[in-house]
Amino acid sequence: xxxxxxxxxxxxxxxxxxxxxxxxxxxxxxxxxxxxxxxxxxxxxxxxxxxxxxxxxxxxxxxxxxxxxxxxxxxxxxxxxxxxxxxxxxxxxxxxxxxxxxxxxxxxxxxxxxxxxxxxxxxxxxx
Amino acid sequence: xxxxxxxxxxxxxxxxxxxxxxxxxxxxxxxxxxxxxxxxxxxxxxxxxxxxxxxxxxxxxxxxxxxxxxxxxxxxxxxxxxxxxxxxxxxxxxxxxxxxxxxxx
Numbered sequence: 394x395x396x397x398x399x400x401x402x403x404x405x406x407x408x409x410x411x412x413x414x415x416x417x418x419x420x421x422x423x424x425x426x427x428x429x430x431x432x433x434x435x436x437x438x439x440x441x442x443x444x445x446x447x448x449x450x451x452x453x454x455x456x457x458x459x460x461x462x463x464x465x466x467x468x469x470x471x472x473x474x475x476x477x478x479x480x481x482x483x484x485x486x487x488x489x490x491x492x493x494x495x496x497x498x499x500x501x502x503x504x505x506x507x508x509x510x511x512x513x514x515x516x517x518x519x520x
Numbered sequence: 521x522x523x524x525x526x527x528x529x530x531x532x533x534x535x536x537x538x539x540x541x542x543x544x545x546x547x548x549x550x551x552x553x554x555x556x557x558x559x560x561x562x563x564x565x566x567x568x569x570x571x572x573x574x575x576x577x578x579x580x581x582x583x584x585x586x587x588x589x590x591x592x593x594x595x596x597x598x599x600x601x602x603x604x605x606x607x608x609x610x611x612x613x614x615x616x617x618x619x620x621x622x623x624x625x
Contacts, residue, residue, distance in 0.1 A: 428614075436618075437606060437616045437617065437618045437619050438563065438606065438608075438616045439616065440613070440614040440615065440616070443614075456613070490562055490563075495568075497550075497551075497568050497569035497572065499549075499550055499569060500549065500550075502549070502551070502611075504549075504550065504551035504553075504568075504569055504610045504611065505610040505614060506553040506565060506568045506569075506608065506610060507553075507555075507563070507565065507608075508565050508568075508574070509565075510562040510563055510564070511562060512561070512562050513562055
């Protein structure tokens with residue numbers, strides 16, 4: 394059974410930093426792309442970034458809205474995904490989810506989606 | 521960025537058929553996916569690639585569309601389907617629609 398469990402959320406002051414973790418189990422972690430997605434209360438989800446699988450060199454891509462402030466990494470020996478968040482702002486207040494990413498192949502193109510999500514961890518940025 | 525537009529809310533009676541729409545600001549081919557989110561829970565994948573039913577999802581759910589106009593259909597609707605439904609595209613970066621809140625009468 395695929396399981397994802399985020400941790401590390403909490404209250405942080407504006408300008409502060411926080412590192413989130415996501416423990417993965419039930420699948421071969423190194424085979425999969427992994428993403429971070431956030432959702433402010435009552436609003437739509439926002440994809441933050443992805444880290445690719447072993448076959449694709451564990452490279453990363455980011456949403457421009459967080460590029461340069463957020464960093465995604467992974468520990469493939471312990472099956473943990475990380476999100477390092479710096480210079481946090483009030484607008485970063487949200488539930489943060491990790492999600493396994495998978496692709497549907499059609500017409501020579503891969504269409505990526507999120508087939509499993511963790512329950513999320515709340516991050517509140519406030520003084 | 522590709523913007524996805526959904527109607528904010530719908531109300532239907534159990535047993536009826538409901539269609540939830542998602543319109544993209546530019547063509548996303550068949551790179552559209554649908555999620556169900558119940559209050560206090562994480563989103564759950566329902567449909568990928570516009571029309572492919574995710575394993576374990578009831579056949580009452582179906583998806584259609586290509587290009588800019590997509591539809592999620594639930595037929596028949598059950599009380600447990602009360603939730604917010606999000607579309608997500610992966611043709612041009614990965615973005616989500618604003619969500620459609622489905623309520624049962």
